[in-house]
Amino acid sequence: MASLTVPAEVPSVAEDCEQLRAAFKGWGTNEKLIISILGHRNAAQRKLIQQIYAETFGEDLLKELDRELTNDFEKLVVVWTLDPSERDAYLAKEATKRWTKSNFVLVEIACTRSPKELVLAREAYHARYKKSLEEDVAYHTTGEHRKLLVPLVSSYRYGGDEVDLRLAKAEAKILHEKISDKAYSDDEVIRILATRSKAQINATLNHYKDEYEEDILKQLEEGDEFVGLLRATIKGLVYPEHYFVEVLRDAINRRGTEEDHLTRVIATRAEVDMKTIADEYQKRDSIPLGRAIAKDTRGDYENMLLALLGQDED
Amino acid sequence: MASLTVPAEVPSVAEDCEQLRAAFKGWGTNEKLIISILGHRNAAQRKLIQQIYAETFGEDLLKELDRELTNDFEKLVVVWTLDPSERDAYLAKEATKRWTKSNFVLVEIACTRSPKELVLAREAYHARYKKSLEEDVAYHTTGEHRKLLVPLVSSYRYGGDEVDLRLAKAEAKILHEKISDKAYSDDEVIRILATRSKAQINATLNHYKDEYEEDILKQLEEGDEFVGLLRATIKGLVYPEHYFVEVLRDAINRRGTEEDHLTRVIATRAEVDMKTIADEYQKRDSIPLGRAIAKDTRGDYENMLLALLGQDED
Numbered sequence: 308m309a310s311l312t313v314p315a316e317v318p319s320v321a322e323d324c325e326q327l328r329a330a331f332k333g334w335g336t337n338e339k340l341i342i343s344i345l346g347h348r349n350a351a352q353r354k355l356i357q358q359i360y361a362e363t364f365g366e367d368l369l370k371e372l373d374r375e376l377t378n379d380f381e382k383l384v385v386v387w388t389l390d391p392s393e394r395d396a397y398l399a400k401e402a403t404k405r406w407t408k409s410n411f412v413l414v415e416i417a418c419t420r421s422p423k424e425l426v427l428a429r430e431a432y433h434a435r436y437k438k439s440l441e442e443d444v445a446y447h448t449t450g451e452h453r454k455l456l457v458p459l460v461s462s463y464r465y466g467g468d469e470v471d472l473r474l475a476k477a478e479a480k481i482l483h484e485k486i487s488d489k490a491y492s493d494d495e496v497i498r499i500l501a502t503r504s505k506a507q508i509n510a511t512l513n514h515y516k517d518e519y520e521e522d523i524l525k526q527l528e529e530g531d532e533f534v535g536l537l538r539a540t541i542k543g544l545v546y547p548e549h550y551f552v553e554v555l556r557d558a559i560n561r562r563g564t565e566e567d568h569l570t571r572v573i574a575t576r577a578e579v580d581m582k583t584i585a586d587e588y589q590k591r592d593s594i595p596l597g598r599a600i601a602k603d604t605r606g607d608y609e610n611m612l613l614a615l616l617g618q619d620e621d
Numbered sequence: 622m623a624s625l626t627v628p629a630e631v632p633s634v635a636e637d638c639e640q641l642r643a644a645f646k647g648w649g650t651n652e653k654l655i656i657s658i659l660g661h662r663n664a665a666q667r668k669l670i671q672q673i674y675a676e677t678f679g680e681d682l683l684k685e686l687d688r689e690l691t692n693d694f695e696k697l698v699v700v701w702t703l704d705p706s707e708r709d710a711y712l713a714k715e716a717t718k719r720w721t722k723s724n725f726v727l728v729e730i731a732c733t734r735s736p737k738e739l740v741l742a743r744e745a746y747h748a749r750y751k752k753s754l755e756e757d758v759a760y761h762t763t764g765e766h767r768k769l770l771v772p773l774v775s776s777y778r779y780g781g782d783e784v785d786l787r788l789a790k791a792e793a794k795i796l797h798e799k800i801s802d803k804a805y806s807d808d809e810v811i812r813i814l815a816t817r818s819k820a821q822i823n824a825t826l827n828h829y830k831d832e833y834e835e836d837i838l839k840q841l842e843e844g845d846e847f848v849g850l851l852r853a854t855i856k857g858l859v860y861p862e863h864y865f866v867e868v869l870r871d872a873i874n875r876r877g878t879e880e881d882h883l884t885r886v887i888a889t890r891a892e893v894d895m896k897t898i899a900d901e902y903q904k905r906d907s908i909p910l911g912r913a914i915a916k917d918t919r920g921d922y923e924n925m926l927l928a929l930l931g932q933d934e935d
Contacts, residue, residue: 422753426740429777439736439779441772442816453808457816458755461775463743465753494767502756502771 310581310617313347323348324360327368336375338607345388346614350578353388379566380607387574387615395420395428396435398571399460403443407532410452411539412571413444417459418543419550422466429460451492451533458501459540465504475510476518478503482511483519486526491534500540509545551576551584552591560592564603569612577615585616624895624931627661637662638674641682650689652921659702660928664892667702693880694921701888701929709734709742710749712885713774717757721846724766725853726885727758731773732857733864736780743774765806765847772815773854779818789824790832792817796825797833800840805848814854823859865890865898866905874906878917883926891929899930 318326323344330337330344348356360368372385386394395416402412417425432440441461448456478499485493500508515523527538542550551572558568576584585596592599597618601609613619632640637658644651644658662670674682686699700708709730716726731739746754755775762770792813799807814822829837841852856864865886872882890898899910906913911932915923927933 426777433777433779433781437779437781437783439777439816439818441776442779442818445812445816449808453812457812458771458775461772461777462755463740463747463753463775463777465747465751465756467747467751469751494763498759498767498771502753502759504753504756 308580308582309578310585311347311349311577311615312617313349313352317348317352320352320355320359321363323352323356324363327356327360327371328364331371331375338376338380339610341372341376341384342607342611342614342619345384346611346619350391354390357388376607378608379570379604380611382567383570383574383608383611386570387577387611390431391424391575391578392427392431393435394575395424396431396440398575399428399432399440400436400443403440403447407448407452410448410456410532410536413456413460414536414539415543415550415554417456417462418540419547422462422464425460426463452536454492455497455501455533455536455540458497462501464502465507467504468506469504470506470510472510472514475507475514478511479514479518482523483515483521486523491527491530491537496537500537500544505544508541512541512545548580548584548587551580552587555584555588555596556592559599559603566604566608569600569604573612573615581616622894622896623892624899625661625663625891625929626931627663627666631662631666634666634669634673635677637666637670638677641670641674641685642678645685645689652690652694653924655686655690655698656921656925656928656933659698660925660933664705668704671702690921692922693884693918694925696881697884697888697922697925700884701891701925704745705738705889705892706741706745707749708889709738710745710754712889713742713746713754714750714757717754717761721762721766724762724770724846724850727770727774728850728853729857729864729868731770731776732854733861736776736778739774740777766850768806769811769815769847769850769854772811776815778816779821781818782820783818784820784824786824786828789821789828792825793828793832796837797829797835800837805841805844805851810851814851814858819858822855826855826859862894862898862901865894866901869898869902869910870906873913873917880918880922883914883918887926887929895930 326340326344330340345353357368360366369385369388372388373381376384386397389397399413399416402409416428420428429440432438436443441457444460445453445457481495482499485491485496490496499511503511512523515521524538524541527534527541539550542553554568554572558565558572573581588596588599597613597616600612600616604612610619640654640658644654659667671682674680683699683702686702687695690698700711703711713727713730716723730742734742743754746752750757755771758774759767759771795809796813799805799810804810813825817825826837829835838852838855841848841855853864856867868882868886872879872886887895902910902913911927911930914926914930918926924933
């Protein structure tokens with residue numbers, strides 16, 4: 308379930324644009340007004356606002372936001388306002404530009420989106436960067452990281468629910484053998500995780516647990532960065548809410564708040580499953596996610612995060 | 622340039638359907654009539670004919686063709702009548718079911734189609750087979766074959782013309798080193814061929830020829846089946862017409878005609894670039910392609926091939 312709230316009666320697009328323009332042009336920027344509008348419009352509405360804003364004022368709304376806002380608040384509003392495919396393309400590009408510790412962002416985009424959403428993100432990547440996502444990922448990685456990441460970002464998995472139980476059994480056996488031998492980057496492990504449908508991988512892991520009485524995620528708890536990526540792959544594919552709870556807990560609880568991760572998760576999930584993620588978070592940490600975020604963030608950034616969580620007064 | 626010819630005044634779809642129905646239902650099947658209709662309609666027209674046929678007679682046109690026609694003629698008419706994405710999905714599935722000598726059909730589909738067409742073929746594969754193309758390819762291959770074929774069929778290359786000449790130079794150097802060392806399945810060789818845009822690979826190979834005074838295709842002439850796949854990859858990406866001429870020459874000239882390959886090339890290219898391919902063929906073999914085909918095939922199969930080449934009287 309999404310956490311985004313859209314008012315029952317939405318003002319006209321023209322009115323939203325006028326208000327945003329007023330928020331930028333007044334004496335000082337009116338952040339509260341910006342949050343009350345953009346923090347409560349869905350993707351289709353935001354797209355229309357961008358279009359009409361450009362037609363009315365001859366200016367790019369994203370550039371205006373960039374100019375008028377600052378720091379974490381700016382990043383959050385811009386990333387949120389982007390069309391979801393464009394946003395994924397942007398986040399993936401940023402990840403390929405950074406050090407290996409950003410590789411898990413690529414895994415996140417490749418595994419937690421629907422197969423079709425990933426294809427649309429790749430299409431947006433072409434349009435924006437005149438390159439393919441997979442060529443940038445392949446170019447910036449080597450060895451076992453490349454071996455895992457390139458097929459993950461290139462995948463166009465079957466999206467249906469049909470499951471082949473005989474195959475699940477056979478592939479659970481392969482996975483169990485390889486993981487028990489710590490052959491984490493074995494061809495077969497990567498083939499199974501990078502090409503099978505999410506439903507099929509789920510069936511395989513269920514059989515894994517039943518037959519071998521071991522939890523593959525537990526087996527992948529200790530290890531190097533590559534093992535962490537494998538773990539993120541499996542969680543992202545089969546237990547996306549748990550995956551996002553883990554990222555949020557890391558971002559909020561550990562040595563200062565990691566704003567980039569907080570921003571990315573809230574902006575990409577608010578319209579998808581953020582309500583479910585927040586419920587899981589509370590179950591895991593015994594504190595509502597909104598309160599945890601309010602404790603660790605401030606000002607307009609905090610207000611926008613809470614708006615996207617559906618926890619402001621608007 | 623396409624070779625397909627569509628009459629200036631096309632009968633109504635309803636009329637085409639009536640005529641096809643008559644061709645099936647008379648005393649014996651009227652193959653000439655079927656060729657005169659289906660052999661002269663473009664993809665959009667054939668799609669509409671299939672739809673209206675099903676609505677009018679409550680029967681699937683493809684199943685009727687399957688029932689009424691036989692052998693190579695049947696295969697050609699059915700494969701031709703399919704929507705291009707469905708056809709690619711079907712041809713790819715057939716290739717994954719066969720022995721390794723069909724691997725080059727996968728290379729052909731992955732490399733000679735536009736990036737977007739390949740994505741549409743993968744989408745059609747999902748709908749038709751409830752699986753992804755890459756999972757079937759990965760499952761049926763091993764070792765260096767898998768290492769090349771999976772990224773090729775999973776690619777969604779950038780389709781624009783922009784070229785990075787500095788990169789072309791650097792990657793020509795890598796390719797030249799690896800190919801000269803006969804390290805054909807090296808990670809870097811596969812990365813470059815499987816992820817870069819066609820325009821970029823073309824620039825890289827131009828630099829290769831200029832700087833090293835060697836032709837990579839010549840270097841790949843002698844070798845095992847894998848080297849042949851690499852060669853097909855490069856030809857399919859950068860010189861598709863030459864690639865298809867080579868397949869046609871093999872199919873027509875060598876020890877009896879290989880009808881499957883002849884059928885596939887004519888059916889998939891008639892609406893795309895078959896006229897150009899036929900011109901190249903004549904340049905290479907000093908005999909018009911239509912005459913070479915007429916010499917080696919017979920009856921309705923021959924007539925349908927010539928119709929798709931634009932060389933019948935209709």
